[in-house]
Every structure is written in structure tokens, then in C-alpha cells.
Amino acid sequence: MSVYAGSNRQEHSRPTTQARVTAWLQNYGVYLAVVVLLLFNIAFTQNFLSAANFRTQLVQAAPVCIVALGMALVIGTEGIDLSVGSVMSVAAALVPLYLGAGPLMVIVVALIAGVASGLFSGFLVAQLGIQPIIATLALLVGGRGLALVIAHGQLVQLHNPDFLALGTGDVLGVPIMVLVAAVLSVLAGLLVRRTTFGRHLVAVGGNRPAATLAGLPVKRVLIGVYAMSGGLAAIAGVLSTARLAASDPNDLGLLMELSAITAVVVGGTPLTGGRVRVLGTVFGALLMQLVHATLIKHNLPDSAAQMVQAAIIVAAVYVARERSTR
Numbered sequence: 001m002s003v004y005a006g007s008n009r010q011e012h013s014r015p016t017t018q019a020r021v022t023a024w025l026q027n028y029g030v031y032l033a034v035v036v037l038l039l040f041n042i043a044f045t046q047n048f049l050s051a052a053n054f055r056t057q058l059v060q061a062a063p064v065c066i067v068a069l070g071m072a073l074v075i076g077t078e079g080i081d082l083s084v085g086s087v088m089s090v091a092a093a094l095v096p097l098y099l100g101a102g103p104l105m106v107i108v109v110a111l112i113a114g115v116a117s118g119l120f121s122g123f124l125v126a127q128l129g130i131q132p133i134i135a136t137l138a139l140l141v142g143g144r145g146l147a148l149v150i151a152h153g154q155l156v157q158l159h160n161p162d163f164l165a166l167g168t169g170d171v172l173g174v175p176i177m178v179l180v181a182a183v184l185s186v187l188a189g190l191l192v193r194r195t196t197f198g199r200h201l202v203a204v205g206g207n208r209p210a211a212t213l214a215g216l217p218v219k220r221v222l223i224g225v226y227a228m229s230g231g232l233a234a235i236a237g238v239l240s241t242a243r244l245a246a247s248d249p250n251d252l253g254l255l256m257e258l259s260a261i262t263a264v265v266v267g268g269t270p271l272t273g274g275r276v277r278v279l280g281t282v283f284g285a286l287l288m289q290l291v292h293a294t295l296i297k298h299n300l301p302d303s304a305a306q307m308v309q310a311a312i313i314v315a316a317v318y319v320a321r322e323r324s325t326r
Contacts, residue, residue, distance in 0.1 A: 029268075030266050030267050030280050030287055031283055040294070044298075045294065058178045061181075061288075062177040062178050062181040063177070063239060064259045064285040064289065065181045065185065065285035065286075066184055066232050067232060067259075068260040068263035068284065069188045069278065070225075070228050070230070071084065071257075071260040072269050072278065073192075073201065073225040074132070074226060075261075075270075075271060075273065076274070077204050077208075077273055078271075079125060079222070079225070079226070080132045081136045082137050083117060083136040083137075083140045083230070084233040084253070084260055085144075085253035086117075086139060086140050086146075087113075087114050087117050087118075087234055088236055088237030088252055088253030089143065089148075089237065089252050090113055090143055090147045090249070091113060091234040091237030092147065092237050092241045092252045092253075093150040093249040095238065103163040107238055110234045110235070110237060110238045111231055114231045115227045117233075117234075118229050118231060119227045119230070121136050122222055122224070125223075125226065126218070126219040126222035144253075150249070151249045163242055164242055166238065166239055166242035166243075167245070168242070176239075185279075189279065192278055198276075201221055201225060202274055202276065203216055204218050236256075259288060262312065263284035264284060265317060266284040266287060266288070266312055267282070269281060291309065295308065
């Protein structure tokens with residue numbers, strides 16, 4: 001009896017083929033999807049291999065990538081930040097007010113506004129115990145309203161060449177927006193993997209009560225990740241405004257929160273927290289951009305891209321759920 005019982009326990013302890021496939025998909029599925037889409041476009045999309053097209057795809061993915069990095073940190077603590085699009089809108093509204101003092105002043109002011117917004121959300125979550133979706137939903141609504149008040153509801157054309165270079169310029173052939181996104185991605189990866197704050201972040205997301213009992217600075221970590229998310233959203237807002245050569249708080253950042261969440265989830269960061277996949281998030285943003293560009297280039301409407309994006313979210317969440325239940 002004991003021999004059979006022991007063998008049964010060993011069989012149950014071994015991961016099934018389905019479990020191994022599910023784990024592999026969560027860990028590497030986003031990279032495979034990007035490669036498959038690239039190969040498809042190389043074979044069937046005209047002029048896809050041109051340098052101009054690659055530059056366009058990377059530039060369009062950069063703001064989503066930047067915002068998604070902050071979202072990944074928040075989701076790593078088992079939270080969510082729905083306010084990122086509105087923070088981008090506030091940053092855009094502030095640009096014309098401070099552009100006369102130079103691009104650096106614009107960046108500083110927008111960054112302060114973004115971090116302040118994140119600190120407010122973090123305070124609601126950490127100190128008052130309000131659920132993240134409610135705390136950030138309030139700022140999603142109120143933030144865009146504030147942006148419209150600041151801008152008087154008007155679109156403002158921008159002509160400062162130094163500022164516009166942030167969105168259209170390059171360094172050694174690499175677009176500035178892409179370079180900023182790459183640097184921020186490296187910094188986010190180092191933060192998660194090489195710092196005490198990153199280890200605390202993962203611990204808080206994995207088991208908040210245990211982290212509290214262990215004496216970890218749970219509230220400080222929560223406030224910190226929301227502040228970072230707000231700051232990154234503000235940077236994305238400034239860069240997007242420079243690229244558009246116009247401050248448009250009505251439309252800038254609309255649905256950005258959904259794009260960022262999609263990139264994070266598809267990249268393998270679970271919504272249940274306790275893990276942050278920075279490289280996966282970057283590739284998730286690239287995947288979403290490639291999906292959208294592929295459908296558009298093959299004459300499918302934007303609504304089709306949104307439906308495909310919804311299907312990808314469902315698939316990614318299902319894969320994550322299957323793995324967590326095994």
C-alpha cells in the first residue's frame with residue numbers, strides 16, 4: 001500500500017504536459033507572438049522591412065511601453081492604476097503654460113504633477129485602505145477634468161523646435177522617444193531585480209499580511225509604486241505632446257490605461273501580484289503595436305484591432321489563471 005501511495009504522490013507532484021505548456025506560454029508566449037507577427041508581416045505586408053516603418057512602430061509603441069512600466073510595478077503589488085491616461089492629459093495641458101521657460105522646465109513641472117497624482121492615489125490606497133480600482137478611478141475622472149480646466153478645453157499648437165525634438169528627434173539615429181523608453185526599461189528592471197525596494201515590492205504583492213508581519217514598509221512601497229506610475233505617465237504625456245506638436249488634453253491618453261494593462265498582462269505579470277516581468281512588459285507593448293499596425297496595414301478597421309486586443313487580454317488572463325490554479 002505504501003509503495004502505491006508513494007508512486008501516486010510522485011505522479012501528482014509531476015507537472016502535467018498541459019501545465020508545462022501553460023507555464024511556458026506565460027513565460028515566453030509574448031516573445032513567440034512578437035516573432036510570429038514579425039515573420040507574418042515580413043512575408044505578407046508590403047514595405048514592412050523598411051527602416052522608416054520600423055522607426056514608426058517603435059516610436060508609436062514607446063509611450064505605451066513607458067506607461068506600462070509603471071503599471072507593471074503597481075500590478076506587482078496586486079494593485080491597478082486607472083489614472084495614467086488622465087495624468088498624461090494633465091501633463092499635456094501644462095506644456096503650453098511652461099514652454100516659454102524651456103523644455104527642461106516643462107519636463108520638471110509635468111513630472112512633479114505626475115508624481116503628485118501618484119502620491120495622491122498611493123495615499124488613498126496605503127493610508128486610507130481604499131481599493132486601488134476605486135482610488136485611481138476617481139483620479140481618472142477628476143484628472144482629465146482638471147486638464148480641461150487648465151487648458152480651457154482648447155487644443156494648442158506648439159512650435160518650439162527644442163521641445164518638438166523630444167518627439168521627432170533622434171540620437172545617433174535612434175528616436176529620442178525610443179531611447180527614453182529603453183533607458184526607463186533598464187532602470188525598471190534594475191529596480192525590481194537589484195534593489196531592496198524591488199524585493200519589498202514583490203513581497204508585498206505576493207502576500208501583503210505576511211509582509212506587514214515581517215516588518216516591511218508596506219505603505220511606503222505602495223505609495224512609491226503609484227508615485228512612479230504617475231511620474232512615468234507624465235513623461236509619456238510630454239513625449240506624446242511633443243510628437244503631436246500640439247497640446248490636446250481632450251484626446252491624449254484616452255484608453256491608455258487599457259493599453260498599459262494589456263501590455264503588462266500579456267507580458268506575463270499576473271494581476272494577482274507578487275511578480276513583475278519588465279522585459280515581458282516591453283514586448284507586450286511591442287506586441288500590441290504590431291497587432292494594431294498589422295490589422296491597419298491589411299485594411300481592417302480600428303474596431304477590429306480593439307476586438308483582437310480584447311481577445312488577447314482574455315487569453316493572457318486565462319493562461320495566468322490556469323498556471324496559478326495548478
